[in-house]
Each structure stands twice: as structure tokens, then as C-alpha cells.
Amino acid sequence: MSLSEPEVAKVARLARIAIPPDELPAMTAEVNGILGWIEKLQAVNTDGVEPLVSVSGMTLPLREDVVTAGGCAADIVSNAPETMENYFVVPKVVE
Amino acid sequence: MTTFTHLTIAQALKGYRNKDFKPSEVVADHIKATEQLRPLNCYITETPEQALAAAKASDARYAAGTALPLDGIPLANKDLFCSKGIRTTAGSKILENFVPTYESTVGQNLLDAGVAFLGKLNLDEFAMGSANITSAYGYVESPWKRTGAEGAGHNSPKLVPGGSSGGSAAIVAARGAMGATGTDTGGSIRQPASFTGIVGIKPTYGRCSRWGVVAFASSLDQPGPFARTVEDCALMLNTMAGEDPKDSTSARIETPDFTRGLGQDIKGLRIGIPREYRPSGLNSEISALWDKGAAWLRDAGAEIIEVSLPHTEYALPTYYIIAPAECSSNLARYDGMRYGLRAEGKDLTAVYENTRAQGFGREVKRRIMIGTYVLSAGYYDAYYRKAQRVRALIARDFDEAFKKCDVLLAPTAPSTAFGWEEKPTDPVEMYLNDAFTIPASMAGLPAMSVPAGLAANGLPLGLQLIGKSFDEITMIRAAAALEAAAGFTATPTIMAA
Numbered sequence: 022m023s024l025s026e027p028e029v030a031k032v033a034r035l036a037r038i039a040i041p042p043d044e045l046p047a048m049t050a051e052v053n054g055i056l057g058w059i060e061k062l063q064a065v066n067t068d069g070v071e072p073l074v075s076v077s078g079m080t081l082p083l084r085e086d087v088v089t090a091g092g093c094a095a096d097i098v099s100n101a102p103e104t105m106e107n108y109f110v111v112p113k114v115v116e
Numbered sequence: 117m118t119t120f121t122h123l124t125i126a127q128a129l130k131g132y133r134n135k136d137f138k139p140s141e142v143v144a145d146h147i148k149a150t151e152q153l154r155p156l157n158c159y160i161t162e163t164p165e166q167a168l169a170a171a172k173a174s175d176a177r178y179a180a181g182t183a184l185p186l187d188g189i190p191l192a193n194k195d196l197f198c199s200k201g202i203r204t205t206a207g208s209k210i211l212e213n214f215v216p217t218y219e220s221t222v223g224q225n226l227l228d229a230g231v232a233f234l235g236k237l238n239l240d241e242f243a244m245g246s247a248n249i250t251s252a253y254g255y256v257e258s259p260w261k262r263t264g265a266e267g268a269g270h271n272s273p274k275l276v277p278g279g280s281s282g283g284s285a286a287i288v289a290a291r292g293a294m295g296a297t298g299t300d301t302g303g304s305i306r307q308p309a310s311f312t313g314i315v316g317i318k319p320t321y322g323r324c325s326r327w328g329v330v331a332f333a334s335s336l337d338q339p340g341p342f343a344r345t346v347e348d349c350a351l352m353l354n355t356m357a358g359e360d361p362k363d364s365t366s367a368r369i370e371t372p373d374f375t376r377g378l379g380q381d382i383k384g385l386r387i388g389i390p391r392e393y394r395p396s397g398l399n400s401e402i403s404a405l406w407d408k409g410a411a412w413l414r415d416a417g418a419e420i421i422e423v424s425l426p427h428t429e430y431a432l433p434t435y436y437i438i439a440p441a442e443c444s445s446n447l448a449r450y451d452g453m454r455y456g457l458r459a460e461g462k463d464l465t466a467v468y469e470n471t472r473a474q475g476f477g478r479e480v481k482r483r484i485m486i487g488t489y490v491l492s493a494g495y496y497d498a499y500y501r502k503a504q505r506v507r508a509l510i511a512r513d514f515d516e517a518f519k520k521c522d523v524l525l526a527p528t529a530p531s532t533a534f535g536w537e538e539k540p541t542d543p544v545e546m547y548l549n550d551a552f553t554i555p556a557s558m559a560g561l562p563a564m565s566v567p568a569g570l571a572a573n574g575l576p577l578g579l580q581l582i583g584k585s586f587d588e589i590t591m592i593r594a595a596a597a598l599e600a601a602a603g604f605t606a607t608p609t610i611m612a613a
Binding site for chain 2: 024029032033034035036037038039040048051052054055056058059060061062063065067070071072073074075076077079081082084093096097098099100101102103109111112113114
């Protein structure tokens, strides 16, 4: 199947990537090229085949529910674009 | 010898123990080499002071008789591994100013073993690419030049080192570091190793911890070593591998001594030749080299068995659903709030959208778009679930093949390195570079590339060995035999003096 430019614009919105209108045709063409190519998987008979989610074949380990780290707020915010008193400062969300 | 940059890791360790030379002398030579090789653009960040400080500590330990397993070995670290207090970019503009406050487990394991890291190596942005041309920090140039009509002069076309671990491969091939870390999601260690005439190992998924490695596709990503010999790679892997409580997918299994695979004969070892790796259009030189590799192993006592991996042709499209899906989830974290670039915008959504538009390069955006689409409501079953089912069939193919053989032998890449200006413009054509490496990644199997010869254009070609899950030792045993038979001694045009 092939995506239209408005559909690609919708995917870009879902992915939170701004795509200027003049770049939309090229992105649409590239995405459709890749989607057309991965379409060949539909030819594979996978009836009764369980999806392989992980190759490790093991259950995830549980650890004791105890505090193992903390007291490092300054480390955690050290790469933030904007901080105040060891809090992240973000753009206003609620008007 | 006037310079120490041509030593292997094993030779350097021997020299240190015998007090023939000291780590600080060897590391100083490598820092000089780093400067000489700067035009190749292997590094994003150089760390000569840290390397020298580490080397001095190594000198003291050798003097005191308390040397560590890789004490004083000059290595370089792919800039996908977080390094404490040292900028880590993942080759992306979005992490241009990111300075981790912690060290990756693999990096820490190497530091604890006494290595001196020379710097952080260039790579394709977020490890997405096969030529090291998607980095926000510029292309990496391979130290190799073609022979023949175009000439081997320094003005002849610049070649790619492969990718995504292009800086790792180029610096090791050019004798700027004895070894380097890499990561392999669909071939990012093996393909550049083949392009640059060195050895690279992608261990079994789970063998090396992914903690502190910037995530691309979590069910596939696996760290591994680059070096110029099989032995050096085994030595590095001994230190890099190990269970890590901080990575829930790290295997709860003991790390063996991988050097046990070295220096053994391969009499009776069953080598499988997967017939689907010889499509009708396969380059005849690569086909011939593969036959030669099989003949070398047969002459060394192995049994050559033809096997079939019927779903091979579906591995690449399966990968280009699963890897972008996981990438779109993993890269959702780059929102400009907690770390990384933040762009301006009229509201919060616009801040997100502009941050990601400015911070990510074209290939990364494309993969996020594909991943977002295949995971979106209404398409999840048709694409993502379907791909996971085909992935199960690909893994099953290997299980069946390994009932008949112990190790598989195949080409690593479908061509020699190509030029900066000759890169395919169609993304799908670029993806075909990984056609031979992706199937083993999908199955989580250990695989490695060993330099096996030069093509008529003077560029190296590697052969790939694929082992059973967690049986790197048998794979290394076959690789050492292949290395001995191939006797690859060619060196690149551009090398540290």
C-alpha cells in the first residue's frame, strides 16, 4: 500500500517531527519506497507461528524491591536545557 | 621498532610484562597517531589527557606487579557508549552537549581492566547507517585506497569505512588504536570490519550489557570488539562480556575464557555453507573468496556441509520493520525536556516537533517515521506482528541448520567499500549492504568477520562466521583457523607512522 502526503503528515505529527510542506513530497516518496519493499513479507506463510519478541528466551529477572540509588538529583538534571532548584523547567502546558 | 602503533594487544601485553616498554610510551605513540590521522575524522571527541593518566597508572601497576588483564592497552570507544564526564553524542546533533554522569557497563569493564581510552569515535547517527555518512559530525574516511586506474594517491576517491561503527573500524585499521568498542544491530561491527580488513565480533545477544549504550533497537543491539587479530578480539571480549543486573536482558550465564578457542585444530568441525547466501547476482570475487575460505577450512580438517536457511531473503524486510519500530519507541525520549537539544516553539507540541526536526538527521527521521507507522493503530498486526512471526521462522532456520553443523561460513558484505560520492541514493539499496549480516542478528546469534583477502581493486574482503547461541568459543576456533589460512597481511594506504 502507498501513503498519501496527508497520511505522511499525520505520521509525522504522531512522531512529533515537524516536516515543512516543501519536504513532504520527498519524505512521502522515501517512506513509500521502503513500505513497498517490506510488503514482500505478506507472502510468507506464518500460520500458527508465534511472534518472536525476544531471542534471549528467558523470563525477566526480578530483584528485591529496595532502594538501590538516589540522592543524585543534581546529576539527573545536569544535562537539562533549563532547570531550577534541581527541577526540570518545561514550557507551559496548561493555559 | 620506532613506533608501537603496529603492535597487537597480545604483543603489547607481553612487552609490558617483560618490561620491554611501558604503557605510557605506547599510549604516547598512539596519541601522536591520533593527531596524524585526524583527516580521517574518526573521532568526535579526543581524550588524550585521560589516556595518558590511565597509562601512568598502568606503568605503576606493572612496576608493582599488580597489572590488570588489559593494563595499558590503548583503545577507543564508540561514541554510543556513555562515558562519565565525557561528551557522548551518538553521532547526533540532538546530543551535541550531552555529558553523561555515568559510564556504560562495557566501558567500565574495560576501564577496570586497565585500558587507556583515546577518545570517542564517530559513527552513523544513533548507529543507523552502513557507511558512516549519517553522522552529524561528518563522514569518516576509510584509510584504504583503491589500486589501479584511479591510483592509490591521496587524491583518489575517499572511501567509506562501513557503518555504523565506521570510526571504530577506520582507527583500528589505520593503527591509531589497538582495538575499539563497537555495537552491532544489523551488521554495524561485521560490515565495517570487512570493509577495513580487520576482525570484529558481534557476540550472542545478551553476552555484553547494553546498559549505558544509547539505545537504537533494543532486541537487536549488542556491543562487541574490533581489533586486528582474532586473539585480540577474544581478549577484549573476555573483559567486555558479563552478566549485569542493570541490563535485564544481559544473559545470566558465566563468561568463559574466549581465548580457549585459539590455537586449536578444527579436525572434524562441521562448517555449514548456507546456499541462500549465494543469490544469482552475488559478486563473483566474493563468491570465489567464500569457496576459498571453505577450502581452507576443509584442508585444516573441517567437514564442509551445505545447509539451507530458507527465509534468508525475508530477513532484511523483517529487520526494516522491527528495527525502526524499536527505534521510534527508544528515540521518543528525545523531547528536549530532560537532556539534549531544545528548540523554540509556540506551544509544547511545537517545541517537541521543532526539537526533533532540528536535532535528528534525515535517516533517523525516516526510520522514526516508518517505525511510528508500523506500530500505529490498524497496522500493528499487518506489519509489526507479522515481522515478529517471520523473525521466529528465521531463528528456526538457524536451529535446523545447527543440527547439521557447528559453525556457518558466509560472506560478510556483498561488496568492497564504496566511495563517498558513489553511495546509493535509494535508502533500500543502501540497506542491501547488510543482507548477509542481518539474519544472524534477527536470531541473536554470535557472528564475526575475519579479513580473508583483497579484491582486484585492492580493497579488503571479510568472511563471516556465525556460531550457535553462546558458543562464541567454537566460532572463534574456526575464525582462528581461517585467519591462519588466509594469512592476511595487507595494510591500508593511510597509516600511523
